[in-house]
Each structure stands twice: as C-alpha cells, then as structure tokens.
Amino acid sequence: MDGQEYDSDTVIEVRAHDSLTQIDARDWDACACAEATDGGAPNDPFTTHRFLLALEQSGSVGPGTGWQPRYLTAHAEDQMIAAAPLYAKSHSQGEYIFDFNWAHAYEGAGGRYYPKLQIAVPFTPASGRRLLTKPGFETTGQSALVQGAVQIAEHHGLSSLHLTFCTAEEVAPGKAMGLMHRASQQFHWHNDGYDSFDDFLGSLSSRKRKNIRKERQTAQAFGGDIISLTGDDIQPEHWDYFWEFYQDTGSRKWGTPYLTRAFFDHLHDTMRDDVLLVLAVRDGVPVAGALNFIGRQSLYGRYWGCTEHHPCLHFELCYYQAIDAAIERGLARVEAGAQGEHKLARGYLPTQTHSLHWFADPSFARAIKQYLDAEAEAVEEEIEILTSYGPFRRDTYEDQE
Incomplete structure (x- = not known):
C-alpha cells in the first residue's frame, strides 16, 4: 500500500519524541523532503532532519530555551507516513507570527496562555510545509498529525496549538480540521x-x-x-x-x-x-x-x-x-525574512504568508476568529497598496497580472 492513502479501518499511531535522535533521518526526510532523493536540494531545507537536529544538538532548542521538542510522527502498517516539528513553548519569542496580544488578553481573562504548542521551525520565518507527509499520504498524515497535536494539548490542559509559516496548500485542509487561518505578509523577490x-x-x-x-x-x-x-x-x-x-x-x-x-x-x-x-x-x-x-x-x-x-x-x-x-x-524567488518595507524599493514585493491556529477555549477562539477575519482584509489591502508603490515599470506590473 506504499504511496496510497489508507482506508478508514487502518490504525494510525501518532508518537511524540523529545529528541530527533529517536527518529531515523531517512524516515523523517522521506516525509520532509522526498523530492531530494534525486540528490538535489530540498524544497525546504529548514524541515530536514539535519537542520532540526543541528538546532537540538547545539542547544539552540531544548532545556532553558523555551522551545522544548515534542516531534510528532505518524505510523501505519510498519511505516512512518508523516512527521511534524512540534515544540512546547513557554514564551512567544523567535516565532515572527506575533501573538503577544493574544497572550495578554488570555491571561488578563484569568487563563494560562503558556505553555502552548507550536508546529514551526524555530527562529525561521520562512514558508514551508509544516505537516510533513510521505508522498501519497497527505490526507491521512495531515489529519493524524493535527489530531495528535490537539490531543496532546487537551490532555495537558494547554491553551493552544499554532502552525506558523505553513504553505498556502495546507490552509484548506487545516481549516477543514477546525484550525483558524491567519494571513500575514513578507517581502519576496520573484524571478x-x-x-x-x-x-x-x-x-x-x-x-x-x-x-x-x-x-x-x-x-x-x-x-x-x-x-x-x-x-x-x-x-x-x-x-x-x-x-x-x-x-x-x-x-x-x-x-x-x-x-x-x-x-x-x-x-x-x-x-x-x-x-x-x-x-x-x-x-x-x-x-x-x-x-x-x-x-x-x-x-x-x-x-x-x-x-x-x-x-x-x-x-x-x-x-x-x-x-x-x-x-x-x-x-524562482528570494525570501528575505520577516518585516522590512525598505525591501520594496529593492525589488522585493509583498507576498502573503500563512499560519493556522487552534484554541482550547471556545469563547476565546470565537474572539480570535473575528480578529483574524478583520486582519486578513487589512493584510490584503496592505499588500495591494504596497505593490502599487513598488519599483517596477507600470508595463511590468501589467505583464505580471
């Protein structure tokens, strides 16, 4: 059944790991960067086993950093079909999708915002897949990872789950699984x-x-x-x-x-x-x-x-x-990191980026949903305005439309 989605009777086991050394690099990369098996570069170097392991073994994440690894893997019929770089966070630093106001509001209402769960690449505001699935197991793998992360949050009484800088393609299935979409923007150069x-x-x-x-x-x-x-x-x-x-x-x-x-x-x-x-x-x-x-x-x-x-x-x-x-x-492009409107004059245009969020408290989730809907409209308008101030000739814009 390799390369095909499993039927509903197949048992999917989700496991949490506190170290990448517990996960075979070939199994992880078969989910994170199967395209690189030809010897070429991965689509996203930041979710490779070697990059995440470098963060862990160097002490950049782990005890004392506020980024505690809880890597997720999903398994079925003796093979690993999906993985996610999951961390328990005791603060909101190093994320670049800012939720400090959410934390303040949550704690002001008597809740405990931290720790929270974060599926992300630490300190890296670069878009890429966050629900890493072996080719052919996208639906099964994504569902297993999200359900597993939410169950961990609920079991430990945690406030929330966040997937930051995910791809546009992950937004629709994420929303279908009950996650809320947040739009933001960066400046990218397009070739x-x-x-x-x-x-x-x-x-x-x-x-x-x-x-x-x-x-x-x-x-x-x-x-x-x-x-x-x-x-x-x-x-x-x-x-x-x-x-x-x-x-x-x-x-x-x-x-x-x-x-x-x-x-x-x-x-x-x-x-x-x-x-x-x-x-x-x-x-x-x-x-x-x-x-x-x-x-x-x-x-x-x-x-x-x-x-x-x-x-x-x-x-x-x-x-x-x-x-x-x-x-x-x-x-095809250069992604120059977070923020920086000075990039606009140098050929880097505003580009929408994405994240997905889940909150345990239904009332707080409804308030955040209203906020995100309004924010999305503002981001879309800002991208349109900033693009109009870009450095390109007017006929170049027309060619790109």
Missing part, C-alpha cells in the same frame, strides 16, 4: 525569467534603477572584496567571523541571540552544501556577512551582521547579492 541583474534592472522604473545602481556602487567601494561561498569553499574560520556578525545583530534585535555558537559548527559539518555565505572582506578579514540557505526553488536570506559599518553594504550583501545568486542558479 521573472531574468538572464542577469541588468535584465532585472530593466524591469524597474528609471529612478529606481538608478538608485539601485548607485547603492551597489557605494557598497562595492567599501575598500575590499565581496565573495560568495558554499560547500567546501566555506572554512571553519568563516563561522568564527560570522558568529561575531550574528552576535552583533542578535544583541541589538533580540537582546540575546537565539542560536548558539555550536549551531554554526553543526551547519558546517552537515549543511554547508545547503548554505550560501556572502562575505565582505577587507585586508583579508571579513567585516560583514549574510547567511542564506539554498532551497530547490528559493534562496532564503536568514542572518546578517557586521563589525564595520559601510554605506549600503547591508543592501548589497543581503538583497542584491541574493538576487544575483538566484538568477545564476535559476531559482
């Missing part, structure tokens, strides 16, 4: 079949085109070289420099960086082929860097930092170098 960066610039208005060229010239005159590294070209010492960059940015944004130094060593050992590291090097020493992950169709910009501040270098390393890399690799 319209460009042959080069200049080809991309040709799609922009004259003023925006000139501004980007000026920014690139300014950045590249910082006094050194900009290099892009992946695979074995990345050396262990590069992570020493990048750790300095990450600490600088993390301390300013979050107070305490989410990731540990050991996480980057795990990246080097198990994922350097999935990484594109862009460095600005002056006098032989990296002074700024941007870390990207390479997916099958997307380049994911994740972290940036510097030890020297140079005009426009952030734009060059994070946005323009990413566009160059995506065009060179034939990737």
Whole structure:
C-alpha cells in the first residue's frame, strides 16, 4: 500500500519524541523532503532532519530555551507516513507570527496562555510545509498529525496549538480540521525569467534603477572584496567571523541571540552544501556577512551582521547579492525574512504568508476568529497598496497580472 492513502479501518499511531535522535533521518526526510532523493536540494531545507537536529544538538532548542521538542510522527502498517516539528513553548519569542496580544488578553481573562504548542521551525520565518507527509499520504498524515497535536494539548490542559509559516496548500485542509487561518505578509523577490541583474534592472522604473545602481556602487567601494561561498569553499574560520556578525545583530534585535555558537559548527559539518555565505572582506578579514540557505526553488536570506559599518553594504550583501545568486542558479524567488518595507524599493514585493491556529477555549477562539477575519482584509489591502508603490515599470506590473 506504499504511496496510497489508507482506508478508514487502518490504525494510525501518532508518537511524540523529545529528541530527533529517536527518529531515523531517512524516515523523517522521506516525509520532509522526498523530492531530494534525486540528490538535489530540498524544497525546504529548514524541515530536514539535519537542520532540526543541528538546532537540538547545539542547544539552540531544548532545556532553558523555551522551545522544548515534542516531534510528532505518524505510523501505519510498519511505516512512518508523516512527521511534524512540534515544540512546547513557554514564551512567544523567535516565532515572527506575533501573538503577544493574544497572550495578554488570555491571561488578563484569568487563563494560562503558556505553555502552548507550536508546529514551526524555530527562529525561521520562512514558508514551508509544516505537516510533513510521505508522498501519497497527505490526507491521512495531515489529519493524524493535527489530531495528535490537539490531543496532546487537551490532555495537558494547554491553551493552544499554532502552525506558523505553513504553505498556502495546507490552509484548506487545516481549516477543514477546525484550525483558524491567519494571513500575514513578507517581502519576496520573484524571478521573472531574468538572464542577469541588468535584465532585472530593466524591469524597474528609471529612478529606481538608478538608485539601485548607485547603492551597489557605494557598497562595492567599501575598500575590499565581496565573495560568495558554499560547500567546501566555506572554512571553519568563516563561522568564527560570522558568529561575531550574528552576535552583533542578535544583541541589538533580540537582546540575546537565539542560536548558539555550536549551531554554526553543526551547519558546517552537515549543511554547508545547503548554505550560501556572502562575505565582505577587507585586508583579508571579513567585516560583514549574510547567511542564506539554498532551497530547490528559493534562496532564503536568514542572518546578517557586521563589525564595520559601510554605506549600503547591508543592501548589497543581503538583497542584491541574493538576487544575483538566484538568477545564476535559476531559482524562482528570494525570501528575505520577516518585516522590512525598505525591501520594496529593492525589488522585493509583498507576498502573503500563512499560519493556522487552534484554541482550547471556545469563547476565546470565537474572539480570535473575528480578529483574524478583520486582519486578513487589512493584510490584503496592505499588500495591494504596497505593490502599487513598488519599483517596477507600470508595463511590468501589467505583464505580471
């Protein structure tokens, strides 16, 4: 029956695990990234066994972090058919789908919002499948995972379950299973079949085109070289420099960086082929860097930092170098992370993202549903308005419609 949905009489067993070491990497990845069995990149590098294990073994998640692993797997007839990166959360940090107001309202009404359950990739606002199913078992696997997570929440008296940055394709089945949909937005760059960066610039208005060229010239005159590294070209010492960059940015944004130094060593050992590291090097020493992950169709910009501040270098390393890399690799888009309307002028357009939510308290769930309906209309309107202010020539917009 491999590759086919099971009938209603088949028993599906859902198991929770407190460590990925309890789950065979081949079984997990058969659900998370079956498309990569041909040796290519996974659609979503962040749900691979190796990425999630790097978070766990580096101590970036686990005791003391507020992200306690409770990975779910679903099994039928001696095979694993589905999996989900589930965590018990004692706070709402590192999620990028903000529910602080929900927590405040819930606790103001006398409830206990934390701990809650979260199906997500920690510290990673990148869209991808969250209900990971072996091909052919989508319906059975998704249902088993959601039911299993809700049962865990109910059994332990937890307030809620959240699936953040799921795919658009997961929204309809999620809603059919009683989850509520939340719409949000990010800025993504879309590859319209460009042959080069200049080809991309040709799609922009004259003023925006000139501004980007000026920014690139300014950045590249910082006094050194900009290099892009992946695979074995990345050396262990590069992570020493990048750790300095990450600490600088993390301390300013979050107070305490989410990731540990050991996480980057795990990246080097198990994922350097999935990484594109862009460095600005002056006098032989990296002074700024941007870390990207390479997916099958997307380049994911994740972290940036510097030890020297140079005009426009952030734009060059994070946005323009990413566009160059995506065009060179034939990737469909660049996802540049959460927030940042400054990305709009640089060719990154607002794109809807999705999450799914469940609350144990029916009254609170009804209030949240009303809020989400109103928020969805506002997000749709905001995307429309922001897109109209984008940098593209008017005839380019017409071609994209």
